[in-house]
Amino acid sequence: MKPYYWESQHGNFGDDLNLWLWDFLLPGFREVHPDVLLVGVGTVLNRALLPAEGRKLVLGSGFGYGDLPDMRDRSLWDIRCVRGPLTAAKAGVPEDLGVIDPAVLVADMxxxxxxxxxxxxxxxxxxxxxxxxxxxxxxxxxxxxxxxxxxxxxxxxxxxxxxxxxxxxxxxxxxxxxxxxxxxxxxxxxxxxxxxxxxxxxxxxxxxxxxxxxxxxxxxxxxxxxxxxxxxxxxxxxxxxxxxxxxxxxxxxxxxxxxxxxxxxxxxxxxxxxxxxxxxxxxxxxADARLCERKARLYGILEEVRRDYL
Structure with a gap:
């Protein structure tokens, strides 16, 4: 599995953290399922950015620019969570999948x-x-x-x-x-x-x-x-x-x-x-309680991903 992120020619820390965050959250993910693209932190749910071919595992990505890719084929798109409820509504998935931006888990490293x-x-x-x-x-x-x-x-x-x-x-x-x-x-x-x-x-x-x-x-x-x-x-x-x-x-x-x-x-x-x-x-x-609740939900989703992919 390979992490996808938008790479600015100038550098942008909010995107670049994908290079190492997922190794902390899902150790060993790079050694399994080479046909799957892990679509993580960033406003990357964009038809112009993501390759049309191949399977994608979406973990906390957001929409915000351009046009959404066609994500109706669930054999190609495994959407476990997105950045928030606005992205969920645009993507046509349940609102409760709009959990939080996974970058918040950096603070737990x-x-x-x-x-x-x-x-x-x-x-x-x-x-x-x-x-x-x-x-x-x-x-x-x-x-x-x-x-x-x-x-x-x-x-x-x-x-x-x-x-x-x-x-x-x-x-x-x-x-x-x-x-x-x-x-x-x-x-x-x-x-x-x-x-x-x-x-x-x-x-x-x-x-x-x-x-x-x-x-x-x-x-x-x-x-x-x-x-x-x-x-x-x-x-x-x-x-x-x-x-x-x-x-x-x-x-x-x-x-x-x-x-x-x-x-x-x-x-x-x-x-x-x-x-x-x-x-x-x-x-x-x-609020501390709100942030902790959202992080707990995201950790629960990551545990399910470990069970299904690792």
């Missing part, structure tokens, strides 16, 4: 136990924001620790666990914070942030997705997201390569580069203020 608190408040942007935004500088100005979602997954997760508070544009930033019992505040920089998948997960742990709006930090970020930046509308450019804004360093160019950075910081001032305000907003955290 021994290697993440007893993480010391090293940071006060940190910001985890969406990977698109990290690609083209000025967020490390914005965080420094706002007094927040910056966590790059494109980093090595285990390192990113440890940083999240080591925080007192998380401001999350990355959904898995909030999911992992909640799993480690770190209060979190949801934010959004553009309409590109998928509220469907957030609400799908949030409903499983009994919280609401009520993101605070944070202005986009750079023109390049606006171009990638097809959004507005300082009154200029880049709608229709989403996904397009952003023009380089930093330039190549050459002899004698340091003063000009310094001025350019200073100008960017001025333009990002609304982002800095909004992020600082978000860090002081009332955070959310699911």
């Amino acid at each position: 021994p290697e993440f136990a007893g993480q010391p608190k090293r940071y006060g408040c940190a910001f985890v942007p969406h990977w698109e924001s990290a690609v083209a935004g000025l967020w490390p500088v914005v965080c420094a100005k706002a007094g927040l620790h910056y966590i790059d979602p494109r980093g090595e997954a285990k390192a990113v997760i440890r940083e999240i666990a080591q925080c007192e508070l998380i401001v999350a544009e990355s959904m898995h930033g909030a999911i992992l914070a909640d799993a480690f019992r770190v209060p979190w505040v949801a934010v959004s920089t553009s309409a590109n942030i998928n509220s469907f998948k957030w609400r799908d997960w949030a409903s499983t742990v009994g919280v609401e997705h009520r993101p605070r709006r944070i202005p986009i930090s750079t023109r390049a970020e606006a171009i990638i997201k097809g959004a507005r930046f300082w009154g200029v509308d880049y709608e229709g450019t989403a996904g397009a390569p952003a023009a380089a804004e930093g330039g190549v360093a050459v002899a004698g160019a340091a003063p000009r580069s310094g001025l350019r950075l200073a100008a960017k910081q001025v333009l990002a001032a609304p982002s800095t203020l909004a992020l600082w305000q978000a860090s002081r907003a009332e955070p959310q955290l699911s």
